[in-house]
Amino acid sequence: MTALAIEHVSKSYALNGVQRPVLNDISFDVAPNEIVSIVGASGCGKSTLLRLIVGLDEDYRGSIIQGGVSDTKAAKVGMVFQDHRLYPWLTVGANVDLAFDASNLRKPERLARVHHYLQLVGLSDYEKAYPKQLSGGMAQRAAIARALAQEPDILLMDEPFGALDSILRMRLQDELLSIWEKNRVSIVIVTHDVEEALYLGNRVIVMEPDPGRIRDVFEIELARPRDRADPRLAALKQRCLATLVGREALS
Ligand SMILES: Nc1ncnc2c1ncn2[C@@H]1O[C@H](COP(=O)(O)OP(=O)(O)OP(=O)(O)O)[C@@H](O)[C@H]1O
Ligand SMILES: [Mg+2]
Structure with a gap:
């Protein structure tokens, strides 16, 4: 049983009339x-791949199958974009509340959940604020709250913690893991941070450009909770970095 199967997916864009x-x-x-x-x-x-998975672009070759059914509606897919994509005309609370539009939850329950998810990302005091009143990292956290509130089966995250300071980044990584443990959600997370990739992932896929393809896959068979200072993580980081920048560059 797979939550998501990506099979021989290829994609091209037209640039100046050339594919x-x-x-x-x-x-x-x-x-x-x-x-x-x-x-x-x-x-x-990486972002292109997530856009294909979430169904925002259907112009590709190969197949993307969710939950064993070839229908993008079969599994509930949540997405945190690289840019936060909050609606500027809605408050932070209303942006998170959008997650419940497809549910039949009643208003008090919706409100309670909005509070819960905002608290989780440390934005309890900003429920009534508008996105423009937030810093980049805060807006990103609001977007994370909105995605988590959907309680998706598959959560796609595109550099979700990129705009956060390192302390907050570590805290939210751990929050994400605890949500993951409770909700049994499948997560695909794109990150520039190799340590983050290794700390969070059961598997790390290393891609290379021109055209984007998979260069290597690392299985991270370390028990959780993981110790960030685990020397095995440090060794994996070296291997992963060597793959990323090319073996020749580090030799
Ligand atoms: N709508 C588009 N039209 C044409 N080309 C595009 C479009 N979107 C992305 N591309 C091209 O596709 C390639 C991959 O872009 P993508 O945003 O997926 O990269 P990425 O791996 O997410 O990069 P980053 O780490 O900088 O976010 C880039 O060369 C980009 O120019
Ligand atoms: Mg990207």
């Missing part, structure tokens, strides 16, 4: 309750 390959024959599975991290150079197609 340019962006993703080349990407295949991987995500098991239920697995966390897959994706790292790779800027421009190697």
Whole structure:
């Protein structure tokens, strides 16, 4: 049983009238309750891949199958975009509340959940604020709250912690893990931070550009909770970095 099966996915974009390959024959599975991290150079197609998975772009070759059913509606997919994409005309609370539009929850329950998720990301005091009144990192946290509030089966995250300071980043990584443990959600997280990829992932997929393809896959078989100072993580980081920048560059 897989939560998500990506099979031979290729994608090209037209640039100045010429088709340019962006993703080349990407295949991987995500098991239920697995966390897959994706790292790779800027421009190697990570955001494009997530957009295909979430169904925002259907112009690709290959197949993307969720929950064993070839229908994008079959599994509830939540997405945290690289830019927060909050609606500027809605308060932070109302942005999170949007997550319940497809549910039949009643107003008091919706409000309680909005409070819960805002508290989780440390934004309790900003429920009535508008996105423009938030810093970049705060807006990103509000977007994370909105995605978590949907209680998705598959959560796609595109550099969700990129705009956060390192303390907050670590705290939210741990919050994400505790939510993951409780809700048995499958997560695909794109990050530039190799340590983050290794700390969170059951597997780390390393991509390379021109065209975007999978260079290597690392299985991270360390028990949880993981110790950030574990020397095995440090060794994996070296291997992962060597793959990322090319073995020749580090030798
Ligand atoms: N709508 C589009 N039209 C044409 N080309 C696009 C479009 N979106 C992305 N691209 C191209 O596809 C390639 C991959 O872009 P993508 O945003 O997926 O990269 P990325 O791996 O997410 O990079 P980053 O780490 O910088 O976010 C880039 O070369 C980009 O120029
Ligand atoms: Mg991107």
